[in-house]
Amino acid sequence: MIEVRNLTKSFDGKTILHDVSATFETGKTNLIIGQSGSGKTVLIKSIVGLVRPEVGSILYDGRDFMQMDAVQVKNLRKEIGMLFQGSALFDSETVLGNVMFPLSMFTEMSPAEIKDRARFCLERVNLKGADDKYPSEISGGMQKRVAIARAIALNPKYLFCDEPNSGLDPRTSILIDELLLDITHEYNMTTIINTHDMNSVLGIGENIIFINKGYREWVGDMNKIYTSANKALEEFVFANDLFQKVRQYVLQNEHPGAGK
Amino acid sequence: MKRVFTVPDKWRIFFSRTVFEISKLGVDSIPLVIVISIFIGAVITIQMQLNITSPLIPAYSVGLATRDIVLLEFSNSILCLILAGKVGSNIASEIGTMRVTEQIDALDIMGVNSANFLVLPKVVGFLFYMPILVAFCIATSFIGGFFVAAFTDIIPVSRFIYGMQAFFQEWYVWYGFIKSLFFSVVISSVAAFYGYYVRGGALEVGKASTNAVVASSILILLLDVVLTKLLLQ
Numbered sequence: 001m002i003e004v005r006n007l008t009k010s011f012d013g014k015t016i017l018h019d020v021s022a023t024f025e026t027g028k029t030n031l032i033i034g035q036s037g038s039g040k041t042v043l044i045k046s047i048v049g050l051v052r053p054e055v056g057s058i059l060y061d062g063r064d065f066m067q068m069d070a071v072q073v074k075n076l077r078k079e080i081g082m083l084f085q086g087s088a089l090f091d092s093e094t095v096l097g098n099v100m101f102p103l104s105m106f107t108e109m110s111p112a113e114i115k116d117r118a119r120f121c122l123e124r125v126n127l128k129g130a131d132d133k134y135p136s137e138i139s140g141g142m143q144k145r146v147a148i149a150r151a152i153a154l155n156p157k158y159l160f161c162d163e164p165n166s167g168l169d170p171r172t173s174i175l176i177d178e179l180l181l182d183i184t185h186e187y188n189m190t191t192i193i194n195t196h197d198m199n200s201v202l203g204i205g206e207n208i209i210f211i212n213k214g215y216r217e218w219v220g221d222m223n224k225i226y227t228s229a230n231k232a233l234e235e236f237v238f239a240n241d242l243f244q245k246v247r248q249y250v251l252q253n254e255h256p257g258a259g260k
Numbered sequence: 261m262k263r264v265f266t267v268p269d270k271w272r273i274f275f276s277r278t279v280f281e282i283s284k285l286g287v288d289s290i291p292l293v294i295v296i297s298i299f300i301g302a303v304i305t306i307q308m309q310l311n312i313t314s315p316l317i318p319a320y321s322v323g324l325a326t327r328d329i330v331l332l333e334f335s336n337s338i339l340c341l342i343l344a345g346k347v348g349s350n351i352a353s354e355i356g357t358m359r360v361t362e363q364i365d366a367l368d369i370m371g372v373n374s375a376n377f378l379v380l381p382k383v384v385g386f387l388f389y390m391p392i393l394v395a396f397c398i399a400t401s402f403i404g405g406f407f408v409a410a411f412t413d414i415i416p417v418s419r420f421i422y423g424m425q426a427f428f429q430e431w432y433v434w435y436g437f438i439k440s441l442f443f444s445v446v447i448s449s450v451a452a453f454y455g456y457y458v459r460g461g462a463l464e465v466g467k468a469s470t471n472a473v474v475a476s477s478i479l480i481l482l483l484d485v486v487l488t489k490l491l492l493q
Contacts, residue, residue, distance in 0.1 A: 050365055050368065050369070073371075074371045075371070076371075077368075077369060077370060077371030078370075078371050080369060080370075080371075082366065082369040084362040084365065084366055085362070086361055086362055088361060088362040088363045088365065089363070090358075090363055090366075091357075091358075091361075091363075101370075104270075105269065105270060105370065105372060106370070106371070160369075
């Protein structure tokens with residue numbers, strides 16, 4: 001479980017996050033949603049420590065990240081896997097090399113064991129036969145899978161995903177979403193996903209934190225989202241006609257009388 | 261800076277990366293060094309001959325002047341200026357691209373000391389390989405000069421070779437090697453610095469690579485003056 005308490009962060013005098021508090025639960029896919037520029041990337045980067053917030057605390061299962069020294073941070077990071085928006089695969093390494101990288105860097109396993117583990121991770125994300133290709137030679141969806149395989153190679157307790165679906169077609173997006181959901185349940189990880197893809201929100205949102213203009217506006221899950229009375233959330237999630245119709249339909253058939 | 265020069269996380273990986281960098285930055289530069297050196301060696305010889313056409317100056321001084329120019333300045337300072345263009349832009353653009361595509365963030369998140377992991381093998385590898393490049397440069401420059409003596413009639417071969425050996429000062433060779441070691445660190449570390457702190461996108465990577473070459477060239481020339489004053493006087 002990761003707890004964020006009263007986080008405030010500003011850049012050049014402009015406050016991006018205002019006193020944000022949130023709880024990310026273990027074994028669930030925790031979604032941070034919000035418009036572009038609402039501060040969700042800053043929030044996720046603050047949690048992993050790429051950005052240092054001015055005020056607040058971040059507790060990894062009770063361990064305060066802000067109070068840690070360099071060695072403790074280094075050790076904690078071995079429990080963290082992160083999936084970047086652009087996949088951030090190492091161009092100079094093959095697919096297999098990319099997944100083997102954290103293993104050879106941080107474990108004492110023999111080269112054969114490392115290879116086995118890397119192959120296992122690649123199979124887990126349903127990627128076979130691309131071991132010797134370079135990241136530039138495979139498609140965006142495959143790159144995302146490799147990045148997921150690399151992120152889970154060390155069996156992390158915490159998995160962070162920065163917009164895992166950006167630039168992917170809807171079908172591939174759903175596959176990636178389901179993969180993340182399965183992995184989260186299978187390894188009982190604390191998964192935090194940063195997204196503005198409504199398919200993800202309604203499909204795998206087990207715990208949703210809605211950020212609007214730097215404030216934490218709403219917390220709930222994908223079932224409560226239909227009945228939420230929050231105006232900003234409703235405008236954001238059900239932005240187009242189709243989603244509005246879906247909402248009306250769900251409200252009439254599954255939650256009669258709610259959200260009027 | 262402090263994060264670059266720390267003990268590597270894993271020595272085995274550090275060594276394999278250093279070997280990789282040696283082959284990429286060093287061995288791959290050999291063809292360039294050889295081509296440039298042969299031509300410049302030949303040009304120096306011809307120009308020396310043109311300038312020293314006085315009956316008062318012995319013919320062998322062409323060989324002597326060629327040798328000293330190559331040893332004192334061309335094989336280290338000028339070579340490093342050229343390598344700053346090739347190696348410096350390579351390092352800056354590689355690390356800069358890794359920065360803008362979040363690969364460096366990915367390393368940091370994994371708990372890898374990214375500055376150390378990326379920069380130190382380059383600095384160490386290039387430092388180790390620099391003397392070899394200088395040696396190649398000296399040898400091929402002399403061969404270039406020899407070709408001029410052998411295939412044209414502007415200077416007899418025997419005079420040229422005698423000049424090459426006359427009044428030889430061993431210190432000049434060491435002076436050249438010492439300078440080149442300093443320059444190699446300047447090239448790799450300045451380029452890595454510019455690459456590592458890129459912010460933005462592809463355009464900024466290009467700018468960083470240009471700035472790295474300009475800054476390291478200026479630093480090389482500055483250092484050239486300082487080291488020459490310290491080592492030769």
